[in-house]
Amino acid sequence: MNLISCDGVSSDIRALSNRPARATAEVLFVGTQCNFSQSLISATSQELGHITVGAASSLGDVRSLTETTGEWPSLLVLDEPTMRGLAPQDRACLLGLPDMALAVAFCSSAFARACYEDEGLRQRMISLFPLNVRLDVWLSVVKLVAHGGNYIPPEIMAAAPAATAPGAAGDETGLTQRQHDVLRLVADGQSNKRIALMLGLSVHTVKLHLRNASQRLGAHNRTEAAMRYRALRP
Numbered sequence: 001m002n003l004i005s006c007d008g009v010s011s012d013i014r015a016l017s018n019r020p021a022r023a024t025a026e027v028l029f030v031g032t033q034c035n036f037s038q039s040l041i042s043a044t045s046q047e048l049g050h051i052t053v054g055a056a057s058s059l060g061d062v063r064s065l066t067e068t069t070g071e072w073p074s075l076l077v078l079d080e081p082t083m084r085g086l087a088p089q090d091r092a093c094l095l096g097l098p099d100m101a102l103a104v105a106f107c108s109s110a111f112a113r114a115c116y117e118d119e120g121l122r123q124r125m126i127s128l129f130p131l132n133v134r135l136d137v138w139l140s141v142v143k144l145v146a147h148g149g150n151y152i153p154p155e156i157m158a159a160a161p162a163a164t165a166p167g168a169a170g171d172e173t174g175l176t177q178r179q180h181d182v183l184r185l186v187a188d189g190q191s192n193k194r195i196a197l198m199l200g201l202s203v204h205t206v207k208l209h210l211r212n213a214s215q216r217l218g219a220h221n222r223t224e225a226a227m228r229y230r231a232l233r234p
Helices: 038-048 059-069 080-084 088-095 109-117 119-123 135-146 154-159 177-187 192-199 203-217 222-232
Strands: 003-005 027-030 053-056 075-079 101-106 127-130
Touching (some): 038 053, 059 088, 088 119, 101 109, 192 203, 203 222
């Protein structure tokens, strides 16, 4: 198993802080050392502070470790070659882990657009961010996603066709009832955590409904979605 910790020592992934160590890093980068170099992983670890960070060369290595420990990372970031090479069973496994955030660090905009237009990935609220950006931009985006946010480059969203998911029958907005429920509470100023408690949902599911509703309304962020929804309310 070829797992690389942030200090560059080939070993099982381990914590890089004084917190009690997890068997699996909270944020795990999977891909080539060319894309996820030891210096990049180290800089990311320093930026994230108390969040443990690690790297692995393949998803097979990650699965071997998680089968032993029973733990998955909170955020799994795949580089483009790894994402392209996913076997169907690996893709199904990743998409079936609702408590783990997923992200793809892409090299080509065409591949990023293909991921954004992939219905399975859209439903999973996968984040996308480019590899070839300045370090400060990279760190800002990774920090956002590691703390529960979602990121899609504006140029990728603008280039993709509008979402075509069907809505509830007779609803001219195309929104489902649950999307209406979530947007109503967002428009009323409630946080995602509060909405989850009020509707009996997970925070991830609230984010999923909000993401899909925003796409349906042509909104690019939470605030814009709330504004557009208020305009639709009688």
